[in-house]
Amino acid sequence: xxxxxxxxxxxxxxxxxxxxxxxxxxxxxxxxxxxxxxxxxxxxxxxxxxxxxxxxxxxxxxxxxxxxxxxxxxxxxxxxxxxxxxxxxxxxxxxxxxxxxxxxxxxxxxx
Amino acid sequence: xxxxxxxxxxxxxxxxxxxxxxxxxxxxxxxxxxxxxxxxxxxxxxxxxxxxxxxxxxxxxxxxxxxxxxxxxxxxxxxxxxxxxxxxxxxxxxxxxxxxxxxxxxxxx
Numbered sequence: 001x002x003x004x005x006x007x008x009x010x011x012x013x014x015x016x017x018x019x020x021x022x023x024x025x026x027x028x029x030x031x032x033x034x035x036x037x038x039x040x041x042x043x044x045x046x047x048x049x050x051x052x053x054x055x056x057x058x059x060x061x062x063x064x065x066x067x068x069x070x071x072x073x074x075x076x077x078x079x080x081x082x083x084x085x086x087x088x089x090x091x092x093x094x095x096x097x098x099x100x101x102x103x104x105x106x107x108x109x110x111x
Numbered sequence: 112x113x114x115x116x117x118x119x120x121x122x123x124x125x126x127x128x129x130x131x132x133x134x135x136x137x138x139x140x141x142x143x144x145x146x147x148x149x150x151x152x153x154x155x156x157x158x159x160x161x162x163x164x165x166x167x168x169x170x171x172x173x174x175x176x177x178x179x180x181x182x183x184x185x186x187x188x189x190x191x192x193x194x195x196x197x198x199x200x201x202x203x204x205x206x207x208x209x210x211x212x213x214x215x216x217x218x219x220x
Contacts, residue, residue: 006153034207043201043211044154088153092207098144098169099209103153 023089134202
């Protein structure tokens, strides 16, 4: 069983809309979460990280973390076609340990 | 920008053959990783290393060996390749923020 579960598997939003992606860890040892983005045919690249309870915003992207429930979410406002990609959530027991990835959410932003 | 280079980028192998995937990083990172990516499974960890001479098993190590002869190089070895090992393999280096290579597409016939 994967340590990190993501939902939904796929998501279609209109251009300018809000996309919301979810991620939960089943491993109570994890303490750190990352979001990676992978465009089709490319390698994953880190988008955002969050280590403390609460919210973190960078431009159109906002991540939330609830450590008690080991749940993180990524929200993309004013979605653009260039945001269409596979979004991977990763978790780790520490900032220096291995990362375990979920199966990803495929986001499609339709013009 | 951190640099991770994989070779070969594409490989076709026969069942039972030996395959070596190579990875080189110029970031001076201690940690390096091999993941495979299949549709519906995201990235699954095969082997990782904390430094030269060290290799550790990840979640799906069966059928794979790893070698870390130096800080810069980390190889993934399939001694007896099987069709179930057909996949895209990614090497990465770093801690927390990982830097990935461009991937190696392996097809085992």
